[in-house]
Amino acid sequence: MKLKFVALLIGAFVFLFPFYYMLIGSLQAEPDPTVSGAFPSPGNLTGHNYGEINKAIHLGRSLLNSGIFTGGVILGTLVFGVLAGYALARLRFRGRALVFNLMLLIQVVPFQLLTIPLYVLIVRSYGLADSYLGMTLPFLINSTAVFVFRQYFLQLPAELFDAARIDGASELGILWRVAVPLVRPALLTGVLLTFIGPWNEFLWPFLITKQQDLQPLAVSLSNYLTTVSARAANPFGAVLAGACVLAAPAVALFIVFQRRFISTNLSSGVKG
Numbered sequence: 001m002k003l004k005f006v007a008l009l010i011g012a013f014v015f016l017f018p019f020y021y022m023l024i025g026s027l028q029a030e031p032d033p034t035v036s037g038a039f040p041s042p043g044n045l046t047g048h049n050y051g052e053i054n055k056a057i058h059l060g061r062s063l064l065n066s067g068i069f070t071g072g073v074i075l076g077t078l079v080f081g082v083l084a085g086y087a088l089a090r091l092r093f094r095g096r097a098l099v100f101n102l103m104l105l106i107q108v109v110p111f112q113l114l115t116i117p118l119y120v121l122i123v124r125s126y127g128l129a130d131s132y133l134g135m136t137l138p139f140l141i142n143s144t145a146v147f148v149f150r151q152y153f154l155q156l157p158a159e160l161f162d163a164a165r166i167d168g169a170s171e172l173g174i175l176w177r178v179a180v181p182l183v184r185p186a187l188l189t190g191v192l193l194t195f196i197g198p199w200n201e202f203l204w205p206f207l208i209t210k211q212q213d214l215q216p217l218a219v220s221l222s223n224y225l226t227t228v229s230a231r232a233a234n235p236f237g238a239v240l241a242g243a244c245v246l247a248a249p250a251v252a253l254f255i256v257f258q259r260r261f262i263s264t265n266l267s268s269g270v271k272g
Contacts, residue, residue, distance in 0.1 A: 069205065149190070
């Protein structure tokens with residue numbers, strides 16, 4: 001038992017050390033990329049790097065852009081995921097199996113292969129460059145979330161839906177009043193699994209936005225590295241400060257919901 005505890009402790013240290021090093025590096029007045037830089041003297045610690053990165057890229061605005069982008073993606077994932085998952089699980093229509101198989105096939109297609117046609121479609125055909133809608137549109141439907149919701153809906157007793165139909169409820173009414181309250185763990189799982197993707201997304205927002213006041217934090221940090229960092233007193237610390245700000249919401253979300261996230265029985269979502 002003690003050996004297992006020591007092994008877990010070492011594993012936790014190895015996993016957490018990069019986050020610790022990122023935080024310490026963001027607080028150093030003079031950069032020290034050596035191993036000893038992980039344990040700096042108190043006189044070398046300062047919060048100036050956060051002010052430096054905020055002055056260069058306007059952290060508040062970049063965080064707001066990331067929040068709008070991520071919130072739009074999560075909203076689309078929940079709405080369309082629940083609707084599609086319910087239809088694939090509980091509605092009988094011709095071609096349902098084909099639609100489900102095609103949805104599974106989409107998951108093996110890398111997003112990078114679709115980047116060019118999506119860019120042509122959204123920017124040239126729809127004219128949605130430099131807009132929040134243009135950023136979120138390709139991510140509004142998440143096939144993984146559809147699969148998770150479908151599996152949860154399949155586990156619900158069919159008698160509940162039959163009784164609601166006998167009472168004259170519409171399919172949307174059954175979905176909203178019967179199905180959704182019973183799959184709240186799936187909704188939370190969908191939010192947690194969806195959040196980290198758009199929050200850290202770089203490629204698509206970088207292509208779709210040219211105006212700095214619309215760019216998410218990940219894109220703003222990249223622009224800082226290529227344009228402004230050469231003139232900064234401590235670009236290494238400023239970039240790490242921005243990375244800490246970028247990582248903080250994801251870490252906070254996991255800490256708040258870790259018990260619910262860990263206890264959510266995802267394995268039950270593969271039945272049916």
